[in-house]
Amino acid sequence: MPELITPQGNQSISAILFDKDGTLLQFVSLWGSWSECFLGQFTRQLQQRGLEFPAQHRPSLLGTIHDAEGRITDYDRNGPLAMGTMSDLYAILCWQGYLLGLSWAESMELVDHCRREADAMLERSRPVLPLPGLLRFLDDCAASGILLAVVTADETAAAENHLRWLGIRDYFSVVIGTDQAERGKPFPDMVLLACTRLGVQPAAAAVIGDTNGDMRMSKAAGAAVAIGITGEADAAGVDSDADVGVILPDADILVQSYTELSIRRNAR
Known part of the structure; x- marks a missing residue:
């Protein structure tokens, strides 16, 4: 099983579920x-x-x-x-x-x-821009065989359009908008649905997002790890307006960008 390498430790996973806005695309x-x-x-x-x-x-x-x-x-x-x-x-x-x-x-x-x-x-x-390091990270995930999905508060059709505008739609096996789930974030429904469609257990999936709703959704679904993207905020502490730990209190790991994440492909 591939390993997700983070500044705060490594996690063996089979899938990564991404929020869209503020996580894949610059909000x-x-x-x-x-x-x-x-x-x-x-x-x-x-x-x-x-x-x-x-x-x-x-x-x-x-x-x-x-x-x-x-x-x-x-x-x-x-x-x-x-x-x-x-x-x-x-x-x-x-x-x-x-x-x-x-x-x-x-x-x-x-x-x-x-x-x-x-x-x-x-x-x-079409004002869509990727977060720093995203495209390299998606390439590494694809090369490692990690399954990828999007779980977004946006509606599915709009999400599909935004991913296509950025040229990254084909990286994702599954795109789940809030219109496909009974309950949106912070409830676990979208993560559970995405994992079912990917054929993996939530405990083998990481969730990456930029709000505490994403983090709470991850925890409620029993995902392996909840990773918060802080953007320009200081992942160790404080941005210009607020303490990131207060904004994302349920994150297991905080990173500023995908440049802090990598994939290790374990030998069979």
Whole structure:
């Protein structure tokens, strides 16, 4: 069985299950673009109806971090954009329209319009970028015979598109979106389903993700190890905003990027 080599020890595994956004794809590049487009449309559509969405509430709405010009520069790893399903996000936005005076039906129509605009923008621009070291790591996994899957809070069709845009879809035997499971993260359903389809036990699989929902999902499913990707945060302690250990308290191992991970192919 191949070994996953990490800074905090090695783990014999047969499969690796990856979250998608913030784990395979750079989160802000994709979802920052989508959110800026969506929120811009949302604000303009409300204004056309004589309603004003307070600018100061934008960051708390989906869990995004904005610069002085309002551009999205980061995200809350424990917020709805990072951990929620698309249905969760649409419900949050519908509720805002309702609070501002729209009927629920009008709010649903407004949100659907904004969603279509934001999705079309993504299709045109395809703003997907891999995390540092990802492509080398996927090549090493493929060469070692480790089975790979994606378990994402996104819907399956969208996830498939994003993986194809980045040119990495063929690495994965299975892609599980939240629409395929009864419960999304932090519940174990997607990991259990992915392992069933791969033909491996959860105890022989590693889970890699960027939110504590991923870590809790891994633990609930009985996976071998839960690895948290911290990005530019200091894997040993603190980033510019928060203690990573607080953000990902259920991770077994923290790494900044895939440059800290490697595969050892054991001789038969």
